[in-house]
Amino acid sequence: TTKTYDYLIVGAGLFGSVFAHEAKQRGKKCLIIDKRSHAGGNVYCENVEGINVHKYGAHIFHTNDKHIWEYVNSFVEFNRYTNSPVAVYKDELYNLPFNMNTFYQLWKVRTPEEAKAKIQSQIDQLNIKEPANLEEQALSLVGTDIYEKLIKGYTEKQWGRPATELPAFIIKRLPVRFTYDNNYFNDKYQGIPIGGYNKLTEALTEGVEIKLNVDFFKNREEWESQADTVVFTGNIDQYYNYQFGQLQYRSLNFEHQTLETDNYQGNAVVNYNEREVPYTRVIEHKHFEFGTQPKTVITKEYPQEWTAEKEPYYPINDTRNNDIYKNYKDLADQESKVIFGGRLAEYKYYDMHQIIGSALKKVKDVFQD
Numbered sequence: 001t002t003k004t005y006d007y008l009i010v011g012a013g014l015f016g017s018v019f020a021h022e023a024k025q026r027g028k029k030c031l032i033i034d035k036r037s038h039a040g041g042n043v044y045c046e047n048v049e050g051i052n053v054h055k056y057g058a059h060i061f062h063t064n065d066k067h068i069w070e071y072v073n074s075f076v077e078f079n080r081y082t083n084s085p086v087a088v089y090k091d092e093l094y095n096l097p098f099n100m101n102t103f104y105q106l107w108k109v110r111t112p113e114e115a116k117a118k119i120q121s122q123i124d125q126l127n128i129k130e131p132a133n134l135e136e137q138a139l140s141l142v143g144t145d146i147y148e149k150l151i152k153g154y155t156e157k158q159w160g161r162p163a164t165e166l167p168a169f170i171i172k173r174l175p176v177r178f179t180y181d182n183n184y185f186n187d188k189y190q191g192i193p194i195g196g197y198n199k200l201t202e203a204l205t206e207g208v209e210i211k212l213n214v215d216f217f218k219n220r221e222e223w224e225s226q227a228d229t230v231v232f233t234g235n236i237d238q239y240y241n242y243q244f245g246q247l248q249y250r251s252l253n254f255e256h257q258t259l260e261t262d263n264y265q266g267n268a269v270v271n272y273n274e275r276e277v278p279y280t281r282v283i284e285h286k287h288f289e290f291g292t293q294p295k296t297v298i299t300k301e302y303p304q305e306w307t308a309e310k311e312p313y314y315p316i317n318d319t320r321n322n323d324i325y326k327n328y329k330d331l332a333d334q335e336s337k338v339i340f341g342g343r344l345a346e347y348k349y350y351d352m353h354q355i356i357g358s359a360l361k362k363v364k365d366v367f368q369d
């Protein structure tokens with residue numbers, strides 16, 4: 001072609017970084033642009049007092065897919081961090097995910113049989129046939145006590161809507177176990193990149209040109225004219241000028257604090273499950289990497305309504321939004337010179353390993369190898 005680049009990649013997050021790496025391996029010339037002043041998207045970490053601070057929310061890598069695990073480990077080594085959040089509800093502490101430790105803390109039951117009987121007796125009283133929303137799904141999985149103490153308040157402040165108006169799939173992310181196992185994830189592989197996530201995204205984009213502080217939409221035609229194909233990882237509704245209406249997101253406000261103590265809460269993740277506490281969790285970043293720095297950095301996470309100036313963190317996959325997305329997706333499917341990928345362009349509640357999986361799949365389709 002006569003264009004300067006084979007691919008213009010809009011957005012320097014994980015999808016764009018994986019795509020850039022794979023395209024470069026195949027001899028393609030890529031330019032990545034990003035409106036932020038740094039690359040890495042939401043996995044970007046900022047070094048404060050020698051601690052990698054997850055600026056856009058805690059990221060814990062986990063996957064069941066050996067290929068994806070080996071793929072990320074080929075760029076950076078991972079540590080043995082295992083996520084075991086603690087939940088606070090009215091001054092009581094509970095282990096997560098819901099497991100024998102939690103059941104003991106709630107009801108003093110010691111055996112799986114007792115725990116199952118307790119939960120089942122609560123489920124039986126409810127008589128829910130087919131769960132139609134998050135509340136019914138949660139109730140029919142764990143019964144009333146766990147729902148009221150550990151799910152309802154957290155979920156409603158996280159999403160800003162009643163649990164009866166939320167899709168059931170969100171809660172299926174959370175395991176229920178009848179063993180004394182506080183590992184939040186069921187996946188075979190889990191960890192944090194040693195030295196932080198920037199090591200991963202920097203290794204992926206090594207040798208790829210990146211332009212920062214660039215808003216694609218301020219000069220759209222000019223950017224588009226520079227490459228044969230565009231890889232777009234931003235909001236798909238914005239790409240299509242909101243012609244079918246705006247998609248909704250949930251945003252977050254992060255309050256970061258540096259404290260003069262070496263250990264504030266003894267765990268990387270502490271959830272606050274009461275509706276009355278305005279934040280959902282407090283992250284103590286050093287514990288992701290077993291840090292021994294003299295100070296500590298904590299982040300309080302406050303869910304908030306999304307507006308155009310705020311960061312769109314979570315897609316809200318209710319029926320209304322999914323219907324709108326479907327219209328954009330139909331347009332996207334007709335494009336031959338634009339590739340859409342990532343949480344925002346696919347309007348999907350993706351985890352990191354899923355983004356990497358979808359980028360590698362896209363690469364396979366595009367390059368047919």
Ligand code: UDP
Binds near residue numbers: 096154155173174
């Ligand atoms: N959740 C909950 N109580 C908790 C943690 C999670 O009810 O203590 C529910 C809540 O509905 C939340 C969902 O599980 O939206 C997924 O939580 P997770 O922490 O996995 O999501 P993340 O925000 O980390 O992607």
